[in-house]
Amino acid sequence: MHDTDHTGPVAEERPAKPSGSAAGPGDREAPPAIAVSRLSKTYDSGFQALRGIDLEVSRGEIFGLLGPNGAGKTTLISIICGLVNATSGRVRVDGYDNVADYRAVRSRVGLVPQELATESFETVWDTVRFSRGLFGRPPDAAHLEKVLRDLALWEKRDSKIMSLSGGMKRRLLIAKALAHEPRILFLDEPTAGVDVDLRHDMWEVVRVLRESGVTVVLTTHYIEEAEEMADRVGVINNGELVVVEEKAELMRKLGGKRLTLHLREPLAEIPPGLEHRRLELGADGFELTYTYDADGREEGVAELLTELGEAGIHFADLHTEQRSLEDIFVSLVREGR
């Protein structure tokens, strides 16, 4: 199944031995958790799902892969985990090539799929124990207990899966993926279709994982989720990584602020003399929006209000807001079209 042209050159680059527990900041020799270079995927149907992806994820990082439906998120993580073959390019996990060193890679990654578990007659405990065994790891009741406790499932260890709530089933999927002690956990759309409370529970779970030093890559099309959880965000659209940025930096660079004025009288168009401003008029003519810098320079607002007053434009109300990652995302995806 696997391409055969990947063996060889990687051997001398990979670490001779697994590098023990997660590397500390002083460990300069340690390879990144994930290194993807020039990765492309064309499915047998001829559809090109990924186009030359380059990406590095550091150890201990929480990386959010954000993109609309069909953007290529699942394809990318499936290739990194070694479940789908790439057409070209290369993936290394902890320094191991995902084709030549398939086993080393599989033992280092845990994948939490979108679907809920189906083995409904099994107990929670048997499920995690079995998952660990699948990876050839020796039994370790203490580790499994810790995983179940961290995920608030310890009290349910003897319960059958069918008796668990939806939230517990989701957490059990994570417990299964953690049973063999992976260093990198992939969460594919962890909160797709769940209610708000459950979504917040999942965010909490990811925070706990971060504290335990696990590298987390999560895919989502909820901006809020990436904004809430990720250290860095990569936006993928049409199989291309449109941007990869520290979340805070992305907000700072592209965030901007928006001032919205609710006018007393509707306008048919932006009045002459104000065209140089970044103004937008709402469809009903009552809402005028001004976008300005995110870095705190707000002197333009006072000038604008004076100019509007001079032009005889009066407003009944105004409010400002920070542009959200949602706005940024929408504009990036538009630009990428």
Ligand SMILES: Nc1ncnc2c1ncn2[C@@H]1O[C@H](COP(=O)(O)OP(=O)(O)OP(=O)(O)O)[C@@H](O)[C@H]1O
């Ligand atoms: N086995 C396959 N054969 C052909 N095309 C495929 C296959 N799997 C996925 N695709 C196509 O590749 C594209 C990317 O799919 P992928 O599942 O990676 O997207 P995604 O970003 O994860 O989307 P979603 O958010 O809907 O899960 C889609 O257009 C999809 O239809």
